[in-house]
Amino acid sequence: MPATPTPYRRLTRDSAGVGTYSSLWLAADHLMIVRSTGYHESYSRVQLSDVKAIFLTKSARRIWWGVAWGVIAAPAGIVLGIGLTGREPPIFSTIFFLIGVAGLIWNHLLGAGCRAYVLTGVQTAELTSLVRINKARKVIAQLQPLLAQAQADLTLPRAVPTSGSAPETEGLTVVRSPAAAAPPSESTTPAAGAPDATPPPVG
Amino acid sequence: MTSGAELACPKCKRTLGPDSWADAQHGACAGCRADFEFIPFPALHATRAQVIAQTAVLSEESVCFFHAENRAEAICESCGRLLCPVCTVPFGGKKLCPSCIAGSKGSEDPTVARDRVLFDSIALTLAVVPLLIWPFTLITAPAALGLVIYGWNKPNSLVRGRGRARLVIAAVIAAIEIGAWIALGVTWWVRS
Numbered sequence: 001m002p003a004t005p006t007p008y009r010r011l012t013r014d015s016a017g018v019g020t021y022s023s024l025w026l027a028a029d030h031l032m033i034v035r036s037t038g039y040h041e042s043y044s045r046v047q048l049s050d051v052k053a054i055f056l057t058k059s060a061r062r063i064w065w066g067v068a069w070g071v072i073a074a075p076a077g078i079v080l081g082i083g084l085t086g087r088e089p090p091i092f093s094t095i096f097f098l099i100g101v102a103g104l105i106w107n108h109l110l111g112a113g114c115r116a117y118v119l120t121g122v123q124t125a126e127l128t129s130l131v132r133i134n135k136a137r138k139v140i141a142q143l144q145p146l147l148a149q150a151q152a153d154l155t156l157p158r159a160v161p162t163s164g165s166a167p168e169t170e171g172l173t174v175v176r177s178p179a180a181a182a183p184p185s186e187s188t189t190p191a192a193g194a195p196d197a198t199p200p201p202v203g
Numbered sequence: 204m205t206s207g208a209e210l211a212c213p214k215c216k217r218t219l220g221p222d223s224w225a226d227a228q229h230g231a232c233a234g235c236r237a238d239f240e241f242i243p244f245p246a247l248h249a250t251r252a253q254v255i256a257q258t259a260v261l262s263e264e265s266v267c268f269f270h271a272e273n274r275a276e277a278i279c280e281s282c283g284r285l286l287c288p289v290c291t292v293p294f295g296g297k298k299l300c301p302s303c304i305a306g307s308k309g310s311e312d313p314t315v316a317r318d319r320v321l322f323d324s325i326a327l328t329l330a331v332v333p334l335l336i337w338p339f340t341l342i343t344a345p346a347a348l349g350l351v352i353y354g355w356n357k358p359n360s361l362v363r364g365r366g367r368a369r370l371v372i373a374a375v376i377a378a379i380e381i382g383a384w385i386a387l388g389v390t391w392w393v394r395s
Contacts, residue, residue: 006364025362029296034362039325041360042318052247055213056240117213119247124213140242147244154249 008032011139015129022128024139029150031118031143033127048150050120054140061113061131069107073100110134212237268300279303281312313361322354323369330376344380347373 008025025032033044076096083090111134116127130136212232224230265275267287275285279300329347333339
């Protein structure tokens with residue numbers, strides 16, 4: 001029986017965690033975070049139209065992997081160095097040293113570690129498979145036009161001028177230019193997850 | 204420059220005050236000192252069209268299943284209940300009611316499925332791994348075969364689009380193991 005076609009496109013390869021691995025997939029209108037143990041998969045969907053922002057924070061992933069590869073390479077390198085003075089170079093130490101050095105180089109080329117979080121109106125979900133800043137930026141660059149398209153029908157708050165006062169913006173704090181002869185408006189900044197200001201009703 | 208809505212640090216959940224922001228897109232949480240990059244999208248400041256349910260005026264009008272005072276304007280594509288605009292949830296290209304979405308746990312519908320058991324991986328593991336300690340295959344081989352039969356028509360991974368190849372391989376290996384045990388049993392019986 002042929003494989004079942006799926007509407008999902010893979011954005012990231014599997015990223016290993018503790019006992020599980022996660023990946024990020026893209027459908028026409030939503031992102032899917034897949035967490036798998038190899039025998040069971042769980043799915044978390046994030047609608048593209050609900051994505052308010054993405055946070056990227058630094059992590060120490062590259063450092064820890066550097067330490068791990070260094071732990072492999074350093075003792076093997078020491079043994080190799082000692083063995084080179086002898087008649088026959090130690091084979092296993094050479095192999096482990098080369099593996100360790102290759103791992104260190106690969107870890108460095110992957111870039112700095114990061115954690116990515118997607119902010120919606122009701123939650124902040126971690127994109128657990130985005131663990132390197134270079135990959136995260138590539139994925140975000142892929143998503144940006146899709147997010148703009150998915151959110152094109154949303155209404156941006158409009159400044160409504162009232163007589164003798166500055167335009168008011170709901171949900172925004174706007175720094176005014178010196179040319180604007182108006183006092184700063186009172187800004188209402190709703191917390192993430194709180195309902196937005198009342199939009200024009202749909203007729 | 205806009206400071207945007209009040210946001211919380213994704214790591215420590217504390218509100219990011221004005222002192223946490225270096226510019227509109229970078230900053231460091233004053234609580235946990237985590238540097239962050241902030242990439243906003245239109246939905247951060249945008250609003251959605253307000254949904255207003257129309258009150259049912261005439262007695263013969265269809266009313267919402269959940270709100271008897273509201274006029275029904277849609278039908279749930281899963282259970283068929285009449286829904287007012289407040290109860291109509293667009294989900295995966297369908298219009299569903301909150302009950303159907305809430306009850307989607309365990310559902311096989313790919314639109315709402317929250318998880319899937321990968322019977323093919325379990326069967327293949329049961330068929331192959333116990334070969335390392337082969338006496339266990341007396342139990343695991345029939346178990347693997349049973350899982351193949353049970354999982355044959357079950358939906359597989361939602362994203363990986365795998366066919367039944369793993370199930371077939373697991374079934375073949377399990378059948379060989381069972382055949383070997385039968386042969387072993389017959390040989391022992393004949394000799395005894």
